[in-house]
Amino acid sequence: MRRWAWIPVLAGLVLAWEAWVQLRDVPDYLLPAPSAIAQALWDERSTLASQALVTLREMLLGFAAAVAAGLAAAVVMQRLPWLRTALYPLLVGSQSVPVVAIAPLLVIYLGFGLAPKVLIVALVCFFPVTANALDGFASAPAELRSTMRTLNASERATFWRIELPWAAPRIFTGARIAASYAAVAALFSEYAGGSGGLADSMHDQYDTALVGAAIVLLAALALALFALVTVVERLAIPWAREP
Amino acid sequence: MIETRADKAVAIDAVGHGFGALRVLEDVSLSLEAGQRLAVVGPSGCGKSTLLRLVAGLEQPAGGRIAVGDREDPAGRLAGCALMPQNDLLLPWRSAIDNAGLGLVNAGLGRAEARRAAAPLFERFGLSGFESTAPRELSGGMRQRVAFLRTLLAGKGVLLLDEPFAALDALTREELQSWLVEALAQEPRTVLLVTHDVGEALRSCDRIAVLSARPGRVVLEADTADVGRDQVLEALRR
Numbered sequence: 001m002r003r004w005a006w007i008p009v010l011a012g013l014v015l016a017w018e019a020w021v022q023l024r025d026v027p028d029y030l031l032p033a034p035s036a037i038a039q040a041l042w043d044e045r046s047t048l049a050s051q052a053l054v055t056l057r058e059m060l061l062g063f064a065a066a067v068a069a070g071l072a073a074a075v076v077m078q079r080l081p082w083l084r085t086a087l088y089p090l091l092v093g094s095q096s097v098p099v100v101a102i103a104p105l106l107v108i109y110l111g112f113g114l115a116p117k118v119l120i121v122a123l124v125c126f127f128p129v130t131a132n133a134l135d136g137f138a139s140a141p142a143e144l145r146s147t148m149r150t151l152n153a154s155e156r157a158t159f160w161r162i163e164l165p166w167a168a169p170r171i172f173t174g175a176r177i178a179a180s181y182a183a184v185a186a187l188f189s190e191y192a193g194g195s196g197g198l199a200d201s202m203h204d205q206y207d208t209a210l211v212g213a214a215i216v217l218l219a220a221l222a223l224a225l226f227a228l229v230t231v232v233e234r235l236a237i238p239w240a241r242e243p
Numbered sequence: 244m245i246e247t248r249a250d251k252a253v254a255i256d257a258v259g260h261g262f263g264a265l266r267v268l269e270d271v272s273l274s275l276e277a278g279q280r281l282a283v284v285g286p287s288g289c290g291k292s293t294l295l296r297l298v299a300g301l302e303q304p305a306g307g308r309i310a311v312g313d314r315e316d317p318a319g320r321l322a323g324c325a326l327m328p329q330n331d332l333l334l335p336w337r338s339a340i341d342n343a344g345l346g347l348v349n350a351g352l353g354r355a356e357a358r359r360a361a362a363p364l365f366e367r368f369g370l371s372g373f374e375s376t377a378p379r380e381l382s383g384g385m386r387q388r389v390a391f392l393r394t395l396l397a398g399k400g401v402l403l404l405d406e407p408f409a410a411l412d413a414l415t416r417e418e419l420q421s422w423l424v425e426a427l428a429q430e431p432r433t434v435l436l437v438t439h440d441v442g443e444a445l446r447s448c449d450r451i452a453v454l455s456a457r458p459g460r461v462v463l464e465a466d467t468a469d470v471g472r473d474q475v476l477e478a479l480r481r
Contacts, residue, residue, distance in 0.1 A: 141332065143328050143330070143332060144328075144332045146296065146299075146301050146326065146328075147326050147327075147328050147332060148345075148349070149299075149301065149321060150299050150301075150321060150324055150325045150326040150397065150399070150403070151325060151326075151345055151346035151349055151393065151394075151397045152346050152347075152349040152350040152397060152398075153349040154349070157349050161334075161345070161348075161349070162334070165334070165336050237336065239335040239336045239377060239379075240335070
């Protein structure tokens with residue numbers, strides 16, 4: 001079973017890490033042993049669980065907003081080429097604005113509640129969806145577009161019946177990339193202002209075992225969102241899978 | 244009686260075309276009566292597919308005139324023609340019958356109505372039982388049948404077939420050629436068939452036109468009943 005090959009690899013890495021820390025007596029403020037992280041996960045389970053739920057909510061709302069807005073923006077830009085010419089270069093340029101740097105501003109504008117956090121996650125996740133959708137729309141073969149025109153299709157029909165479904169696998173690729181950003185983006189947003197999320201367990205840099213436990217949970221959330229997108233993709237566009 | 248342009252289903256008159264400095268077609272004149280089938284053969288790159296795109300109104304010729312029925316404008320030509328590309332280009336997310344009915348749905352019919360219109364053709368043309376099959380589960384020959392029905396069901400008077408069977412193996416190709424003749428006997432249309440297969444041209448069509456290497460000019464035009472394979476090959480070598 002090749003798809004499970006990551007399990008022995010992960011187990012090997014964790015064991016080597018544990019052995020390194022134990023045999024070399026590495027102090028835990030430099031590197032906590034996996035066993036210490038596991039212990040912290042267990043000891044702080046109720047706090048960590050409630051923090052993970054907070055972070056998960058920020059991730060899900062931000063990600064959903066990013067997919068909806070990113071897809072809508074791509075559809076509008078595809079249907080109105082002048083708007084694409086006017087906006088897309090700016091959108092690409094905007095990606096060099098570090099969200100970490102503007103996050104405190106968003107907190108000032110929107111307060112310490114959920115809104116700025118969802119917005120920060122959405123800002124980080126938005127672009128991969130839009131860019132992949134736009135590339136996807138353009139990937140329908142020219143010959144198919146020509147053929148569609150001779151089959152009574154208006155431009156509008158060509159978009160909805162050809163370009164959009166043709167782009168679907170690319171859109172899901174964009175969503176998967178966005179999903180993998182969402183966890184770290186949620187953490188940024190929590191650092192920027194008051195949270196109750198997993199960032200709270202990362203503030204004490206000397207309690208490295210607890211930081212490690214929070215990171216493990218964050219990774220689990222990221223993986224879960226990634227897996228969710230993959231499952232939705234398989235259900236939504238079964239035809240796109242290789243036979 | 245003096246023949247007028249409108250008597251022809253397709254009239255191509257002194258058409259020349261090119262892309263930049265590249266001359267693709269030169270002084271091509273051909274015409275088809277309604278219900279007639281004309282095969283255009285020629286070496287690769289002689290502008291056969293371009294000719295179809297010009298007739299379909301997907302492009303405007305640089306010189307000369309093209310009429311489909313009584314319409315010379317691109318939109319009018321587009322309204323009169325349906326194109327079948329070399330690769331079937333069926334939509335993988337639609338079943339065979341929904342692919343076949345695409346032109347009807349585009350024209351405003353509901354999906355159920357389109358299926359009802361396509362179903363009898365599936366019966367008659369050897370596709371019954373495959374209605375809800377996904378394209379990728381069909382053989383190459385079956386896919387081309389569905390692609391042809393899609394072209395037929397678009398409801399146009401003129402069918403433009405661009406090397407429709409070129410991608411098939413020899414055996415399937417011959418089978419589909421007879422199938423096509425049979426289908427067109429039941430559902431007569433004006434057909435412009437582009438092919439590099441001389442046998443296919445002679446078997447499937449009433450008339451044949453041979454184009455020279457680029458820039459394509461008509462070097463032979465005849466009823467298929469009046470020419471033999473050797474004459475066509477001779478013209479192709481010229």
